[in-house]
Amino acid sequence: MSELALVCKDVKKTFGSIKALRSASFTLEKGQVVGLVGENGAGKSTLLKILAGVYQADSAESIKLLGKDYSPHNAIDALKRGIVTIHQDINLVEGMTVAENIFLNNEPTSRLGILTAGSLNAKAQELLDHYGIEVDASQQVSRLPNDLKKMVQIIKAMTWKPTILLMDEPTSSLTATEVDVVLKLITELSRRGVAIVFVSHYLSEVFRICDTITILRDGQTIANLQKESTSISEVVQHMLGRKLVEVDARSKRGAVxxxxxxxxxxxxxxxxxxxxxxxxxxxxxxxxxxxxxxxxxxxxxxxxxxxxxxxxxxxxxxxxxxxxxxxxxxxxxxxxVALLTGDRLREGILPDFTIAENVGLPIIGKLRNALGLLSRSKIDAMGTRCVRELNVKAPSAHVPIRTLSGGNQQKVLIAKWLETRxxxxxxxxxxxxxxxxxxxxxxxxxxxxxxxxxxxxxxxxxxxxxxxxxxxxxxxxxxxxxxxxxxxxxxxxxxxxxxxxxxxxx
Known part of the structure; x- marks a missing residue:
């Protein structure tokens, strides 16, 4: 058996009355890729943020990093311990060069504390060449395609010499061709001994690069499976707690x-x-x-x-x-005409508004009382009806939309536009x-x-x-x-x- 890089047992976390993690457990070996999967709201992001030092667990039977107790106080503490996160969004500075992005906030300096553009470019180019990435380190990031930007983001993480990489939906903004390039790089990193937690909704990618699969549902680990001994349909059934019956809508609906x-x-x-x-x-x-x-x-x-x-x-x-x-x-x-935007967070929701308030925005004129004032009862009734009709998983229509999972936020936005008929x-x-x-x-x-x-x-x-x-x-x-x-x-x-x-x- 390979050396264990990380052990998590019975990790718990609550936010007010919401139990984000009820009992999360998994192990990760050096050089292994673990796929962490589950529906939106299953607890994946919460678990990653605990490991990254953003949140602290309420309790855990054990969290061990390389055999030692691990409880980071903040993200910097996690970085120093060798746990680095690669976020879903490509968070590079477009106006800076590849080299400047790679070493941003982690600049290599000489013994005298001097940093030169030449040495920065040389060190960045050495890293890029080491991983077989054909990019000029002096090139401006804004000129790169998405797949190369994502690989620069990954190389940036590697400058911290990570023991473990936490990858949160690293391929969600990429095309099929770009995904192929990035997955090959992830596989190469694992061969070089980096342990990787790979969070993705794209199960075909999980089965392509992961060694084991950990499934979360409602904040609990439902199963830890070897990839070779399971299937996509079995993983989906574990995620949902039921079988997913796929229907070809075209054949069901028939002709136009x-x-x-x-x-x-x-x-x-x-x-x-x-x-x-x-x-x-x-x-x-x-x-x-x-x-x-x-x-x-x-x-x-x-x-x-x-x-x-x-x-x-x-x-x-x-x-x-x-x-x-x-x-x-x-x-x-x-x-x-209605438009559901492709950028839910920046163009779709008002995060601090309630579900009902978000739904009512495009029809606000219809939600007034006889005095021309907004009717709270009309707004609440509409929001409650939409939550019920679109099966939005929320305590009520009165909670801020930011507290919902991505899938439920999307259903609220669809409800908003359906209200315009x-x-x-x-x-x-x-x-x-x-x-x-x-x-x-x-x-x-x-x-x-x-x-x-x-x-x-x-x-x-x-x-x-x-x-x-x-x-x-x-x-x-x-x-x-x-x-x-x-x-x-x-x-x-x-x-x-x-x-x-x-x-x-x-």
Whole structure:
């Protein structure tokens, strides 16, 4: 048996009345990759933050690092003990060079305390070459693609000479091609003896690089499994406490409900973002848009909703046959268009507002009493109904939305836009970064609203969303439409080939 790097037994943590961790346990050997999985709210982030020194455990039978008791007072203490966290977001300084980012707050100096750009670049380049990363250390980070930025982030962590790397959703912002590059680097780090805790909702990636899998549910460790002795379906069943029955929504719903065109886009162009985009969306149809990062997907969503800074220089947007000019979000909402943003935290929620208050924002005019004042009873009743109808896991509609898991926050945002009674619903990456159970529930919500006659546009890089839900899928490449697929042609390999090549696959 290899040397144990970390042992956690019966770790507990509460926040007020919320039991974030009831009993979390797992072990990690040197050079091993442990996959830490579970639904949003299962306790994964809390456990990572305890190990990283951000939180202190309320109690634990044992937490040992390299055989010694481990209870860091803060994040700096954890760093000094050799535990380094790589966060989900790419948190590099865009205006600095690769070398400056790698050694930020950990600058190597001479005996006299002198730091020179030349020595910094040389040391950073040595590290990059050591791990086989073909990047110029003197290059500005803003010029790098996402996969190389993520690898620079990982190399930055390696400058602390970690015993253990805690990786929180390290691939969530990457395309399939970029993910492949990053996973190879993670595998190489484990071969060099680094112990890694890999948190991810992407179970295919967990099974690709992890040696063992620890499953959390409701703050408890449900199982610690060897990868070779389990399967994705078994892991999902442990995560949910039930079997997940997947339904192909396309086959269930059948053909497009109507030939009525709700949205018609012709020759839409936005300088530097979109070029000559044309398509129609029908009543009751689920239309998917997909492609690589940077292909113009989010830009298209914001243009269709009239977001400032995304006004088209050419082309037309017509709603039910009427061409719209001077388009903006206010007009879009009045015309029955809703947009679920792809950036939930920055553009979606007001974290300190309650669930009910977040839901009521776009229809605030309908929540007034006879005196024209906001009616608290109307807001509360609406919020309570939405929590119930969309199965939001929360004590009530009166808690701040920041206390919810990512999947439940997403359901609240969907509820918010459903309150506007949309005719056209644009969802930008609706299931990214959320757990498998919430994904399933959100896909069912999308299927339901389409069956009620809403025209739905799903913008997603997650192929299950496109394959299982969409009647048609349009592939974009560098701001242009390069392929459209429907029926039997709508499948993963053709879409992926078109996405990476910029030419429609046969």
């Amino acid at each position: 409900a109507s030939t009525e065109v709700l949205l018609s886009v012709r020759g839409l162009s936005v300088p530097g973002m979109l070029h000559d985009v044309s398509f129609d969306l029908h009543r009751g149809e689920i239309l998917g848009f997909t492609g690589l990062t940077g292909s113009g997907l989010t830009e298209l969503a914001k243009t269709l909703f009239g977001v400032e800074g995304y006004q088209p220089s050419k082309g037309t947007i017509a709603i039910r046959g009427n061409v719209k000019s001077h388009w903006n979000p206010g007009k879009a909402i009045k015309e029955g 949309p005719k056209i619903f644009i969802l930008d990456d609706p299931t990214v970064g959320i757990d498998v159970g919430s994904k399933d529930e959100i896909r069912k919500i999308i299927e339901r609203i389409a069956s009620e006659g809403v025209g739905v546009i799903i913008i997603s890089t997650e192929m299950p969303d496109i394959e299982k839900l969409c009647d048609r899928a349009i592939v974009m490449f560098r701001g242009s439409i390069v392929g459209e697929f429907a029926g039997a042609q709508l499948e993963h390999n053709r879409i992926l080939e078109t996405s990476v090549s910029g030419r429609k696959a046969a």
